[in-house]
Amino acid sequence: MELKTxxxxxxxxxxxxxPLKPLYSEGGALLQLGETGVTYPxxxxxxxxxxxxxxxxxxxxxxxxxxxxFAGIYRRGLASGTDPRGPEYWGDPADYDQLFVEMAAIGCAxxxxxxxxxxxxxxxxxxxxxxxxxxxxEHELPHCNWLFFRVLVNLALDSVGMPCDxxxxxxxxxxxxxxxxxxxxxxxxTPDIKPQRDYYIPWAIQYYGVLYSVFAAKRDxxxxxxxxxxxxxxxxxxxxxxxxxxxxxxxxxxxGYRFGQxxxxxxxxFAGLEPLPLPVMKGIITRNLDWWCSRPIFDRDGVLTIGxxxxxxxxxxxxxxxxxxxxxxxxxxxxxxxxxxxFWSAESAPLPELPAxxxxxxxxxxxxxxxxxxxxxxxxxxxxxxxxGQFSEKYGKFVYNxxxxxxxxxxxxxxxxxxxxxMLAFVIDGYTFIRRHSESFQLWGDRLxxxxxxxxxxxxxxxxxxxxxxxxxxxxxxxSIACTAYDCGFAVPKFCAxxxxxxxxxxxxxxxxxxSCSVTGQEGGTGVIVDAWPNTSLYAVxxxxxxxxxxxxxxxxxxxxxxxxxxx
Numbered sequence: 001m002e003l004k005t006x007x008x009x010x011x012x013x014x015x016x017x018x019p020l021k022p023l024y025s026e027g028g029a030l031l032q033l034g035e036t037g038v039t040y041p042x043x044x045x046x047x048x049x050x051x052x053x054x055x056x057x058x059x060x061x062x063x064x065x066x067x068x069x070f071a072g073i074y075r076r077g078l079a080s081g082t083d084p085r086g087p088e089y090w091g092d093p094a095d096y097d098q099l100f101v102e103m104a105a106i107g108c109a110x111x112x113x114x115x116x117x118x119x120x121x122x123x124x125x126x127x128x129x130x131x132x133x134x135x136x137x138e139h140e141l142p143h144c145n146w147l148f149f150r151v152l153v154n155l156a157l158d159s160v161g162m163p164c165d166x167x168x169x170x171x172x173x174x175x176x177x178x179x180x181x182x183x184x185x186x187x188x189x190t191p192d193i194k195p196q197r198d199y200y201i202p203w204a205i206q207y208y209g210v211l212y213s214v215f216a217a218k219r220d221x222x223x224x225x226x227x228x229x230x231x232x233x234x235x236x237x238x239x240x241x242x243x244x245x246x247x248x249x250x251x252x253x254x255x256g257y258r259f260g261q262x263x264x265x266x267x268x269x270f271a272g273l274e275p276l277p278l279p280v281m282k283g284i285i286t287r288n289l290d291w292w293c294s295r296p297i298f299d300r301d302g303v304l305t306i307g308x309x310x311x312x313x314x315x316x317x318x319x320x321x322x323x324x325x326x327x328x329x330x331x332x333x334x335x336x337x338x339x340x341x342x343f344w345s346a347e348s349a350p351l352p353e354l355p356a357x358x359x360x361x362x363x364x365x366x367x368x369x370x371x372x373x374x375x376x377x378x379x380x381x382x383x384x385x386x387x388x389g390q391f392s393e394k395y396g397k398f399v400y401n402x403x404x405x406x407x408x409x410x411x412x413x414x415x416x417x418x419x420x421x422x423m424l425a426f427v428i429d430g431y432t433f434i435r436r437h438s439e440s441f442q443l444w445g446d447r448l449x450x451x452x453x454x455x456x457x458x459x460x461x462x463x464x465x466x467x468x469x470x471x472x473x474x475x476x477x478x479x480s481i482a483c484t485a486y487d488c489g490f491a492v493p494k495f496c497a498x499x500x501x502x503x504x505x506x507x508x509x510x511x512x513x514x515x516s517c518s519v520t521g522q523e524g525g526t527g528v529i530v531d532a533w534p535n536t537s538l539y540a541v542x543x544x545x546x547x548x549x550x551x552x553x554x555x556x557x558x559x560x561x562x563x564x565x566x567x568x
Contacts, residue, residue, distance in 0.1 A: 004344070024077070031049030032045065032322070055333070059334070062336040082128040176209075201234070206264050209231065260328035266331050269333075309540075364443060377400045419537070421488050423488055479554060487519065487521060496540075497512060519563050528547050
């Protein structure tokens, strides 16, 4: 797939959105794309399905695109979804309602293309839509990136002369500012409660901050300038998260939004910011989109599925509905650019030269780039305790890799179901225990050290030391329980060309024609191959995990394991 011109991007956008056309409700306000459930009701699921394509459609219309059929659907849907007496009314939102999330796309559409989504409405329809949007000012929101939804909605309401709460908007922005930690990075809420740094910084807080810097440039120039300066700093560091092959680092929650991973750079291009040269940003965007489009992420009707590189529910969060993956349409913000914008004629350039090792201290990650292009990120398991699903797997692995991905467990009852790749997994009475949180950690320039406990009575200090082909793990285990531990490498795809695996003495290895991973332990360890259950890996439906098994005595023991990987 070639992505260069505006026409190329338009074709891809419509390829993703056109299959939705026959699935909208009669009134246009609801889009039901599947039968799986989440923490909010089916009516809200339908509204979410309706809202999320607007992240691409509104910029497309702004840039001169037509799509009159979609414009008609959305004018009808905005009217019928906010008519309290109509059969497709979205409902009166309550505190912490998912409906507030979906208001943001509508707010941005009003700001970008009022001539399509606002002006054609009747006076009564405008009043209904404005009244419904304004409910976001009457309820409690989680103190995280959700505050930006209220910011965008208030900007939109004010832009069309409707009741809003600008003072509340400014208070929300002040709170967001309190989460700033440096180098362009924020936490997604109060740092003491939500310390992790993940994709909610680029595709949410930074993305919305850049939008604010455009929409509120005259109203709030000082804050707009601050957001732009921080975006510039962030954009230089965020490049480390991308592999030369187009993959982005699989790490953290909400990975089901897939190609939303590169949306931040689309926002920069839209806003005229160049934290990296324009051709480099285009290269990141095009390679990431191309990487995703070569994966089976659509169903047979062309609808995006829940999952990562294939349909998979194990890795999803409790808020991932069938319409949720369309959050990734934020990346198509570049469609707002006119035909003569230099982005469309620029050649996609490779990533800048980046050092082999880089301690990204404001993100609490140690990045390693291997000669064959692999990107490793060593992580401290610094994450909130309010889990949305599989947080141990999404934040607690020792290292995350762009070529191997990671596994999300089905159960902790059996090692094969737990699929604990890139972890030291303790087996006690048949149950598997892993690192969920770190009690403390230290990020140095050449290693990461963390202290953690998988089970009451066991404390581990793990030192992760990058090497030329991978890393060394040095674990100091203090245990009051005699048990078994498995030091696991990456999950290697099987049932594919060239696959083989072996284990002997204190070593294990698995490979295929494209990838290999070896794990070598110290004397006393035993090499094993863990036959992971199907559909646990985010990258491949069938995998094995090379590992070294150690007997853990009562008392103190130090374990050292070398993990190496290769991509061909």
